[in-house]
Amino acid sequence: MNVRDSEHMIAELKEKENYELTQDAKEADLILINTCSVREKPVHKLFSEVGSFEKIKKNGAKIGVCGCTASHLGDEIFKRAPNVDFVLGARNVSKITKAVNTPKFLGNDIDFDESNYAFADFRNSLYKTYINISIGCDKHCTYCIVPHTRGDEISIPFEIIKNEALKAVSKGAKEIFLLGQNVNNYGKRFSNAHERINFSDLLEKLSEIEGLERIRFTSPHPLHMDDRFLEVFSKNPKVCKSMHMPLQSGSSEILKAMKRGYTKEWYLDRALKLRSMCKDVSISTDVIVAFPGESDKDFEDTMDVLEKVRFEQMFSFKYSKRPLTKAATMPNQISDDIASKRLNILQVKHTEILDEIVAKQKDKEFEVLFEELRSEGFVAGRSDNNFLIQVKGSEELLGKMKKVKITNPRRMVLNGEIL
Ligand code: SAH
Numbered sequence: 155m156n157v158r159d160s161e162h163m164i165a166e167l168k169e170k171e172n173y174e175l176t177q178d179a180k181e182a183d184l185i186l187i188n189t190c191s192v193r194e195k196p197v198h199k200l201f202s203e204v205g206s207f208e209k210i211k212k213n214g215a216k217i218g219v220c221g222c223t224a225s226h227l228g229d230e231i232f233k234r235a236p237n238v239d240f241v242l243g244a245r246n247v248s249k250i251t252k253a254v255n256t257p258k259f260l261g262n263d264i265d266f267d268e269s270n271y272a273f274a275d276f277r278n279s280l281y282k283t284y285i286n287i288s289i290g291c292d293k294h295c296t297y298c299i300v301p302h303t304r305g306d307e308i309s310i311p312f313e314i315i316k317n318e319a320l321k322a323v324s325k326g327a328k329e330i331f332l333l334g335q336n337v338n339n340y341g342k343r344f345s346n347a348h349e350r351i352n353f354s355d356l357l358e359k360l361s362e363i364e365g366l367e368r369i370r371f372t373s374p375h376p377l378h379m380d381d382r383f384l385e386v387f388s389k390n391p392k393v394c395k396s397m398h399m400p401l402q403s404g405s406s407e408i409l410k411a412m413k414r415g416y417t418k419e420w421y422l423d424r425a426l427k428l429r430s431m432c433k434d435v436s437i438s439t440d441v442i443v444a445f446p447g448e449s450d451k452d453f454e455d456t457m458d459v460l461e462k463v464r465f466e467q468m469f470s471f472k473y474s475k476r477p478l479t480k481a482a483t484m485p486n487q488i489s490d491d492i493a494s495k496r497l498n499i500l501q502v503k504h505t506e507i508l509d510e511i512v513a514k515q516k517d518k519e520f521e522v523l524f525e526e527l528r529s530e531g532f533v534a535g536r537s538d539n540n541f542l543i544q545v546k547g548s549e550e551l552l553g554k555m556k557k558v559k560i561t562n563p564r565r566m567v568l569n570g571e572i573l
């Protein structure tokens with residue numbers, strides 16, 4: 155979502171303020187730092203980052219701090235880093251042109267509604283295009299700061315989403331990537347009167363766009379994975395067979411304390427049903443270890459789900475105490491020592507599972523959309539089910555879909571040959 159927010163800011167500045175993009179901070183007239191605040195570490199990094207940009211920036215160049223940390227620290231950023239020129243929170247992105255023209259501009263209103271704002275157009279990739287379908291989040295999982303930085307959930311009107319998709323496809327995009335904190339809760343609330351539509355309908359309607367070949371999305375919430383959603387996902391040929399199912403914990407007790415709204419049994423039922431409906435699906439997940447009160451038994455439940463679902467990809471984190479969240483004040487916070495041990499056990503097990511999954515890909519054939527030039531003459535792209543695949547080749551392959559046979563599968567990338 156931050157990548158897309160950055161694209162929006164770049165687009166607005168290019169079109170309305172005549173800025174040009176540079177990756178060289180030394181020659182920039184404006185330096186934007188787009189921040190995350192989901193875990194504590196990036197927040198600390200922000201201030202050292204501002205410090206290092208201050209040292210190298212041109213005389214008179216501005217520094218803007220954007221994103222979730224800007225939302226929740228607000229004014230405090232000016233106090234801790236007086237050389238910052240403006241602070242622009244997530245969900246206030248459309249104010250970027252005002253921010254660059256107003257001394258010490260502070261825009262961190264989490265009730266600001268930009269769900270109807272049609273941003274100017276800029277994309278990092280010609281072939282894959284991110285499209286926001288909702289802003290904010292209503293879930294208030296007890297560990298999570300996002301509802302405090304991105305505000306309440308509002309769906310973006312279907313017409314805006316469709317127009318973005320049409321525009322991208324007319325410029326050569328083959329893939330759209332729908333973004334939201336709970337994409338499969340789409341349609342719950344719009345700012346203005348809107349036809350009834352849910353996420354499954356949205357997928358079906360977008361898949362009718364001619365020339366569009368692939369639809370991806372993140373993040374769906376396991377709670378909203380009803381049968382129709384699983385069916386549309388499995389049957390619609392344009393919907394990529396890669397599902398992110400953020401588990402967080404395998405223990406029903408901990409899930410309850412996290413306020414996730416589902417149990418271990420519901421999660422396993424959905425994941426295993428998905429595996430049976432869609433034989434090539436790859437399932438990725440997010441796991442938090444050492445949430446307050448997590449016992450050895452709770453952690454074993456997480457390991458149990460890992461072994462039963464055998465995720466193709468896992469993002470795992472130690473619980474990080476965040477301001478404004480309920481979990482921050484819970485008793486039984488777990489020591490960093492135990493958290494590190496659990497994270498290690500989880501990751502070692504997952505690597506084992508992954509090695510088995512990877513070995514099984516040898517000689518399989520995948521349709522790959524090539525997107526990236528890599529070193530040593532390799533070109534890489536993703537299969538429908540999200541494996542990173544590379545072949546020897548040149549830039550002529552970029553943006554093309556080709557059938558590839560896997561010859562040498564490795565953990566980080568599957569090597570193959572074009573058929
Ligand atoms: N809306 C998405 C998640 C967005 S945050 C969802 O519900 O899945 C991305 C991931 O960061 C989360 O899935 C969670 O695993 C992790 N995360 C969020 N808050 C965290 C915290 N306080 N400590 C550690 N990890 C956290």
Ligand code: SF4
Nearest residue numbers: 291293294295298300
């Ligand atoms: Fe955070 Fe939960 Fe919302 Fe995801 S669903 S953004 S984890 S509050």
